Amino acid sequence: MRQFFTVVAFTLLTIGLFAGYSNYGIPQIEPAPPPVEEKLDLGSMTMDQFIALGDRVFNGKGTCTLCHNSLGRAPALATITDAASKRLADPRYKGDADTIESYLTESLVKPSAFVVVGFGKKGTNDAESPMPDVSGGGIGLSEAEIAAVVAYLQDSSGGEITVKIPTGIENEESEATEEAEPREAISDPVALMTKFTCGACHMINGEGGDAGPNLTKIGAMRERPYLRRALLDPNADIAKGFEPDMMPPDLGEQMYAKELELLLDFLGGLK
Numbered sequence: 001m002r003q004f005f006t007v008v009a010f011t012l013l014t015i016g017l018f019a020g021y022s023n024y025g026i027p028q029i030e031p032a033p034p035p036v037e038e039k040l041d042l043g044s045m046t047m048d049q050f051i052a053l054g055d056r057v058f059n060g061k062g063t064c065t066l067c068h069n070s071l072g073r074a075p076a077l078a079t080i081t082d083a084a085s086k087r088l089a090d091p092r093y094k095g096d097a098d099t100i101e102s103y104l105t106e107s108l109v110k111p112s113a114f115v116v117v118g119f120g121k122k123g124t125n126d127a128e129s130p131m132p133d134v135s136g137g138g139i140g141l142s143e144a145e146i147a148a149v150v151a152y153l154q155d156s157s158g159g160e161i162t163v164k165i166p167t168g169i170e171n172e173e174s175e176a177t178e179e180a181e182p183r184e185a186i187s188d189p190v191a192l193m194t195k196f197t198c199g200a201c202h203m204i205n206g207e208g209g210d211a212g213p214n215l216t217k218i219g220a221m222r223e224r225p226y227l228r229r230a231l232l233d234p235n236a237d238i239a240k241g242f243e244p245d246m247m248p249p250d251l252g253e254q255m256y257a258k259e260l261e262l263l264l265d266f267l268g269g270l271k
Helices: 002-025 047-059 080-089 100-109 143-156 189-195 224-232 257-268
Strands: none
Touching: 047 143, 080 100, 080 143, 100 143, 189 257, 224 257
8 A cells, every 4th residue: 555655645746746847947939929019000100200101111021121221132222213114114023003103012922024134043044033922921011001001112212202192091000919819829830831921932743832841741851859959040051052141030029838749740741
């Protein structure tokens, strides 16, 4: 009997230690709370305020600087208004824009209308852009936010600001507010990668961009701990031929723990 109680006590102690370590010893991966985004009171905005909004969207929610930066992953935008005129006249242009403003707007929602040479998806002969439509997916810019980014691009590149602050649109408020409910966890790995626009930089089976490592056989090349570290701390190990700071450093904070494990299962199976 004494031996029985000893075994029971040891078992309970082991369970308690394991539970304690699980809850307090292992870092908990929780998504960041929905960002508190400003209410867009378009009716009272000045053009300077509208341009400032475009600046914030460009450098924040729009994730534009992940590619449009000094690393040269995407075309430079410092002289975009001058470049836009030349692109509209280029025989390769296949869009519907007829002004610099409409071209800039089109380039955000239909980026494949014109692809700068050397920046297209691999294997498409620069006919298809790796850039996603910023009005959908995990970015989801509103009509007003897109217009603000265009105004910001015109201003920052020294061009004439032709954008008008949208009217006839009710005061907009992003879905992400203080009172917003947490989003539902995504249970499909492909949908998860789409939400976080992984395909803009990573190729799988011939689909996607090549700004980041090809993931087609990543499961055969890397162990799970490496893949986890690559998602949670992307600068810890830089793949040969690529630069640091090319991947969002807070991806682990944006995902639920179950989504992270789902993605790791998916990547581990790519062999």
